[in-house]
Amino acid sequence: MSIFRLGDQRPPEPRRINEDVVERFEHVYEIDPAKMRTFPQQELPAWDTERIVAARWDHLDWMHAHFADAVLSAGLGSETMPEAEKPAHSAAPSPRDEAEATE
């Protein structure tokens, strides 16, 4: 895929998640376009969606580091969705990577 080819930047077709939400990129949720008639959805190239999602993770990592030297983790995954895959988030090493499990 090339960021320079418009055709490569067209978002995939949406997959319905629930009556309000669709998904085009893994774990990136959007309002169902059928509910965006009053407030039209902006067309974004794929790179821009990925940039925004990555920036959000950077923002959260920044906030962690701003308030404390390290994040202590319980070392546990979800107990509400134990079969869920890990989200596609490949952050650079952050303070949370240094945390010890408490369980």
Add this chain to the structure above:
Amino acid sequence: MSVAFKSAVDDAVLDELRAITGDNDRVLPNLTSRVNRTRVPAPFPVHRWSEFMPDVAVLPVSAEEVSEVVKLANRLRIPVVPRAGGTGLADGAVPLRGGICVDVKLMNKIREIDLTDRTVTVGPGINMLKLNEELRPHGVFYPDDPASYPCSLVGGRIGTGGWSLLGARFGHTRDLVISMQVVLPTGEIVEIAEGGGRKLRKSSTGLTLKQLFTGHQGTLGITTEATLELVPRPEVEFAAFFAFDDYMKAYRTTGALTKSGLATLAGVVLFDEWKLRYLRRDDEAYIPQPGWVRAVVAVAMYGTRAEVEPASRRVMELGRSEGGKYLGDEISEGDWASRHDRYATPLHGRSRDGQAVPMSWHCEDAALNYSVLPQVREEWHAIVERYIDRYGIFDDWGMFAYTSGPYKPWADYLVEIDVGIWEQRLDDESWAGWVACKREIAEVALKYGGSITACHGATREGDAELVPSEMGSAWEVVKRIKRALDPNNVMNPGKQMLDEAYE
């Protein structure tokens, strides 16, 4: 658009203001400067914007300039409205009668960092995030952490008597301000502290005035300098979010956590069922959650690793004690980190036919005791539902209840119902409807022995009319103080029913 001055501000006044500042660029009568210093993020009757504009904005750089502006205002009976970040949620910085907006953003310097006595002295125009970036190399921080952390300013935090997400551990603005320099409504520059020392946390000399000058909503003066608390930068942060199939289980878990006696507890947040439904629309953490997840409890701790690590094990036990299921490290840590900047929330809601529409955010902030949380939740949602049915331009975004007692997680709660308002569709009838809705919500808080506002201030329509009722027998004292300090009623007039002091 041309709007006539609403107060006594005229060209002669503008000339005097320019002489005070010595800088024409800091006296701004142009339309853009006034339009942008009118509203705050709270819901606003946008169709009546021009009614609330100041006549001129002035950006002072010293207490002496502020003093001269206020003296001028007294001489000519011109309203003065202090404005820091303009990020408040209750219209404290919205001019009701035009006048001079004193915008303190240029007073944003750090004047002193004292690592021995653990204080930092700053101008009112500094932002807490920027301040903490400067403090970080010294291993200390100023732990005042509102939802507006990246954009609110110290002066506004003092004016509103702000609440901090970390208040159960470190205290709120009122507890973190050690002393301040204030320009009184008559223009005198005074030092306000616990007693006479700028860096003393506790004194019994004379009358303790500091509490009076935090949370006055800009009606008792303008803070021109503040000496603030410095705490050790936390070694670790621990956050855990638990999901429940039933609100009452979440509610009891909240009680168990807040009464646990864990000293590093910084905050506990209870999300109700309506909040979960709202989050399932747009929040990637909650969209995929199974349908049985109806309520959530979030808890966070800060401190040394030696304290937090063993305490975190107790938190995990308590979080599961009523059947709570841990939402996992990623959601717990990510959602907690997002809470330091809730003003970045995409502001849209749903119309009655389910369409996504732009909406502004009303954030209720009643102070209520633990025992009444379930009942207030039911009554508030019923009120909002009636107004949604009638007007169609509101949306119920659910409720949070946050620990609010400074250093006392077991104490009262800041109880928030978030309501979306489709401002572009507002007209006089629907605005009056919103005000009535707001008033009903506040009346429920009072009915259950609470307070209209834990931190935003009761400075807008729907709240202000109830201030005398809430103050009760203390209302006479409040009026006497206001009249004594502000004999000409120039300082943010019309707010909190304080005009009654002049009747």
